Amino acid sequence: MSKVFPKWSNALPLKIVVFIFVFVTTLLAGITYYVTPNYVRVGYEPTQPVPYDHSFHVGELGLDCRYCHDSVDQSDVANIPAADTCMKCHSMIKTDSDLLAPIRESYATGDPVAWKRVHEVPDYVYFSHQAHVTRGVSCVECHGQVNEMEVVSHAEPMSMSWCLDCHRHPEEVLRPVDQVFNLDWVHPGGKQGQIKDGLKFVEERNITPPQSCTGCHR
Amino acid sequence: MKRAPYNHPETAELSGPRYWRSLDDLSQSPEFLAQVEREFGPEASEMNEVDRRHFFKIMAASFAIGGLGFAGCRRPESHILPHSKMPEHQIPGQALYYATGFPLRGETLPLLIETHTGRPTKVEGNADHPGYKGGTTRKAQAAILDLYDPDRATAHTKGGSKISNADVNDLLASLNKKYAASNGKGVAVLAESSSSPTRLRLKKAFLKAFPQATWAEYDAIDASNAGIAAAKVTGNDKLQPKYDLSKASRILAVDADFLDEEQGSVQFSKQFAEGRRVRSSKDAMNRLYSVESNFSITGAMADHRKRLASSQMVSFLAAVALELDLGVEGNALNSVLSPLASKLDAETQEWAAKCADDLAQHKGESLVFVGQHLSPEAHALGLLVNEKLGNLKKTVSLVSIDNGKTASIQDLASSIEAGSVSSLVILGGNPVYNAPAGIDFSALLEQVGEVVRLGYYADETSEKSTYHITQAHFLEAWGDGRTYGGDVVAQQPMILPLFDGVSEIEVLARLVGEANPDGYSLVYATFQAAKGTPGKRAFEAFLNEGFTADGYRVSNSNVSGLELANLLKGFKAPAAPSKDSLEVRFLNDASVDDGRFANNGWLQECPDPMTKLTWDNAIIVSPKFAKDLGIVAPDSAIQVARKNPNKVRDGRQFASVATIKVDGREVTGAIHIQPGLDNYTVVLPLGYGRTKTGRVGTGSGFSAYAIRSAAAFVTNATLALTGAEYQLASTQEHWSMEGRAIVREGNLEDYEADKDFVSKMGMESHSPAIYAGAEDMPLQEKVSETPRGGSIYEHPDLTGIHQWGMSIDLNVCTGCNSCVIACQSENNIPIVGRDQVRRGREMHWIRLDRYFSSGAKDNTEIPENPQASLQPIACMHCETAPCETVCPVNATVHDEEGLNAMAYNRCIGTRYCANNCPYKVRRFNFFDYQQRELDKLYMGPLAPKGMPELVQMAQNPDVSVRMRGVMEKCTFCVQRINQAKIAQQAKAGDGGDVRVRDGAIKVACEQACPTDAIVFGDLKDANSRVSQLRENERSYSLLGYLNTRPRTTFMARIRNPNPEMPDYYEMPLSKKEYKAKAPKGASHDSHGSHDEDHHDSHSDTAEGGHH
Secondary structure, three states: OOOOOOHHHHHHHHHHHHHHHHHHHHHHHHHHHHOOHHHHOOOOOOOOOOOOOHHHHHHHOOOOHHHHOOOOOOOOOOOOOOHHHHHHHHOOOOOOOHHHHHHHHHHHHOOOOOEEOOOOOOOOOOOOHHHHHOOOOOOHHHHOOHHHOOOOOOOOOOOHHHHHHHHHOHHHOOOOHHHOOOOOOOOOOHHHHHHHHHHHHHHHHOOOOOOOHHHOOO | OOOOOOOOOOOOOOOOOOOOOOHHHHHHOHHHHHHHHHHOOHHHHOOOOOOHHHHHHHHHHHHHHOOOOOOOOOOOOOEEOOOOOOOOOOOOOOOEEEEEEEEEOOEEEEEEEEEEOOEEEEEEEOOOOOOOOOOOOHHHHOHHHHHOOOOOOOOEEEOOEEEOHHHHHHHHHHHHHHHHHOOOOOEEEEEOOOOOHHHHHHHHHHHHHOOOOEEEEOOOOOOOHHHHHHHHHHOOOOEEEEEOOOOOOEEEEEOOOOOOOOOOHHHHHHHHHHOOOOOOOOOOOOEEEEEEOOOOHHHHHOOEEEEOOHHHHHHHHHHHHHOOOOHHHHHHHHHHHHHHHOOOOHHHHHHHHHHHHHHHOOOOOEEEEEOOOOOHHHHHHHHHHHHHOOOEOOOEEEEEOOOOOOEOHHHHHHHHHOOOOOEEEEEOOOHHHHOOOOOOHHHHHHHOOEEEEEEOOOOHHHHOOOEEEEEOOOOOOOEEEEOOOOOEEEEOOOOOOOOOOEOHHHHHHHHOOOOOOOHHHHHHHHHHHHHOOOOHHHHHHHHHHOEEOOOOEEOOOOOOHHHHHHHHHOOOOOOOOEOOEEEEEEEOEOOOEOOOOOOOHHHHHOOOOOOOEEOOOOEEEOHHHHHHHOOOOHHHHHHOOOOOHHHEEOOEEOEEEEEEEEOOEEEEEEEEEOOOOOOOEEEEEOOOOOOOOOOOOOOOOOOHHHHOOOOOEEEEEEEEEEEEEEOOEEOOOOOOOOOOOOOOEEEHHHHHHOOOHHHHOOHHHOOOOOOOOOOOOOHHHHHHHOOOOOOOOOOOOOOOOOOEEEEEEOOOOOOOOHHHHHHHHHOOOOOOOHHHHHOOOOOOOOEEEEEEEOOOOOOOOOOOOOEEEEEEEOOOOOOOOHHHHHOOOOOEEEOOOOOEEEOOOOOOOOOHHHHHOOOOOOEEOOOOOOOOOHHHHHHHHHOOOOOOHHHHHOOOOOOOOOOOOOEEOOOOOHHHHHHHHHHHHHHHOOOOOOOOOOOOOOOHHHHHOOOOOEEEEEOOOOOOHHHHHHHOOOEEOOOHHHOOOOOEEEEOEEEOOOOOOOOOOOOOHHHHHHHHHOOOOOOHHHHOOOOHHHOOOHHHHHHHHHO
16 A cells, blocks of 8 residues: 555645645736736827828827817817818828828728727726816826827826826826826926925815716716 | 417518728628728739739638638727718717707697717607706607617508609699699698698698699697687687696696697696695695596696596586686576586586685686596686686686698598599508598598609508508608797708608698708798798707797687687587497507507507506496496405416416407407596507508508498497407506505695605604714715614725715606606616516516505505506615625625616626615526527527617617626616716826716706606705705605615605595595504504504514614
């Protein structure tokens, strides 16, 4: 009976425990890193049908965000501009650029240009651009320095906990309403100054960011 | 009708063009792939000379589109498709409202339609109209679903094969050419009545161009008798009576359901409610008498109600008239009226006499309202009575309405039989289905050479026609119409016709020879002609406003008593119905109307306001007659130990099936026993039993048209049980409050004597909500602090700027169900089908509970002549909600502003919350009702999945579409709250004024309510309407003693009976039952009464709680 289990089997339970521990830890760590919006969303940078360069149009030419995304302060949705918005300038400048061919075609035929969606929240989330930009939350807080992006990429994870971080501490992002579309603005007083003024804005503007379900889910 | 499981017919593949492509579709379409190629430059499309690099590029793109590629393990790619050129006024994400009107027979309801990116999604009333004030009917609310009905006709056809719009135009042009020469000899038009001025103009043009042609009009629900009567007694055939309840303090409704069925019901509801909106015991209140054969919601609102067969109404009116001073015509009239009145039994005569006395004491502010379906004799008598009461030009006016020369369907039928019709144009309607029983319209059509039919559905009539022309929905077409009072309403299209439909006026214009008529120009031309060419700007203002004030001209004509006497001389009053000679009353159905809405799932599933039946009609009989037949009401069996066990199988109740025979014709259907009916009147709702309709309407009920000759009621019918059984789908089987103070009622006198009588009813009077010393705290503080004394339960954190609440006034709620459909439309609530309703799984977030009370202590028998009470119940948003404490996953929690939130994504479907809800307002998605066909629910993954694209378009984009396995319930329209809050915040900008103004939010049910019974608002604002109403002494919390502290409160109903009446009651019957069930010796003044269930054990605990 002495030879049923070889000697090395004495260490087996310990080995199994260690293996399971390492396996589970790795798996959990992997999931935590790779399956969260932080990994799957941030950095997403699809190629658009027309390589519109925000860093050139906004950064260099100084277009206001609202020239194209004109519903951002009037509606939940910040619209992607219709082809006729592009044609306001491009019927006069770069009229025969190959890159702009889809725009000209859309303008002529009425068919939409199929822009790739970069930022997307799930269908059950009802986010309002209007509620944020009219009250002093800048575009940059969620979309990053779009004015420096050659190709738009996803800057923030846009997970629910990320939303709530801000809803719990609105003073960290609130700015004067006239600086909302100035993506380069930072509080001259640094972080300290921002929080000090932010708290003042919360008070003055009666800011109560919803933290309950009904704020975003209907 | 055999008992059979609910079988939808095999559904055909949906046909028709695709109008709105989803991205999935788009991704498979060649155009889209072409776009993908373009993205890589023009050279990429040269697949012939493909090089390796291009090949990989294209393959990668195709994989990405097909969802096969992982693109770095990210979510699937999606697209944003902006407009090519931005339409004016459109802001993506913001709803846009357009004014239009809902045409139904002789009335057009002014509406505003909510559209999202060019897609109409919700019907709202046009609040600017002074008469309708934003009220709507359930049928108007459900119009959206008709527009997106996947079973609607999708093509013009000739003998079943598709023809183009150009073919239709040629057809109409050739008809015009053919008959122009013969002055219209041989051509006939059969239309429905319409209030449209443009149609009237074109009708006149038609009759001018074709003087020999026949223009016939037919409505299954006929309202022409009032006009016939007015013509007889005034000598002017253009006159029609129009009623105005706003100045009426005493109203007698003679078989008239003016709150629901009559034309103008929304306006009447508004006016009637204004006379009953008592805020204190000193406010004046109108009084409603109702004499009727059916039990309608008008009867349920009445202060005195008399059951009487419809055939006896002329006699009843004669009895009323005899009590009045008839002046110089008295002698002539007496001789004809007395024999009529004497047909009534003594009790009814006394009832009529006392009622007439009360009316006579309110000369000029009383009103006798005669039901539209009653005979010309009844209407003529009604006019006489109103004249003698001094009501003419006050509460009732004779107005001049010119509808042009119109033949009846009987005239048309005889012309066809005589062979003088070679071409028949049928505009709308469905005569093959709903022509009077004496006319076999289907056979008649075979005698006509060419039948051109304009119809919204390819229905029974289309099947028999040579050509079917697809009609545009009213939301797709230009048009106009008139309100009940005559104001012209604009009808604007919200969307281009989805299936190339054409409108009635366009067809008519082509018929009279216009080459290229479009709806807009036709309506514009009518407007210009009527208003003296005021130009485009005035027209645009009209479109913007939605209507233009333009009442009918009031005539000064008097009612001639002598003409009336002549008319009545030839009238033979039928004998009162009896067991062997029944009266059958045909009813405009509360859901499907005359059958036109048979394929509308929202309406099919909307319970009838009184019977609470869905999906089927039934033979509705009185409890007395049921007893004669030896059948037991299913509801009473619930209480009295299963009287008839045969009727219960698998725990379900079955109804007996019977056959009604009249004039050699017969119809078979299930019997439903309804209290409050005339003993020997049998009520048959019309509109069911369609043989050719869509998936929803097929197999629903039986067609009562089979035995209906022209009138709205017939006599001398017999009924026999067949022995078969059928399971009806009812949403409320039990009818009694069991003596509990659920709906609280009092008479006006009680109220005057004791203005706090409401708070002395129910358990609250000795076991009130536990405020632990904070009872006297102002409401505004109470709602935000929720004082609970030493309770160990967590206090809700109600720190929000607003605290939402609702007040529902039971004194004006008529139970019309408009709110049910409005809520369904606003909140993407699915229909579940007949089988699921039978299992009690209907999804409506708001329901109307209907109770009957007879005053008897024991409710073992279904009462013959009860009072009815109606109460809308939705989630009460309790401050201390019982549902929240039992949810294991925190899916239902409170928000800062007092909303009981439901997070669908958290819900795991334990249904504990529904079990713990005392109001039973939570609804569970047992199946994926939104994604599955209703007859394939039980097939699991084997069944096809997905919502038809047309139905997708009807969804409100601001509300989540729920899936299987989650709980849902009223959210207080959180989407509207959030939109209003965001709008106010945007307005505030960097200021701090973020409080939403009172009235800025109108929740869907509140908006639709034709009596403004529902008021929603902020309880933290002491001046808001809802705060004021909540402080009113009539306010009470339903089951308040449970300490749930509902945010929705009710206002008790006040009845206003006349002490002189033979059926006077000292207290409403429900209160009588309530008192009868209280234990002897209980002092109602000190601490109110007791609930039946509690009176054994309450005294210690309840008293303890009180002190």
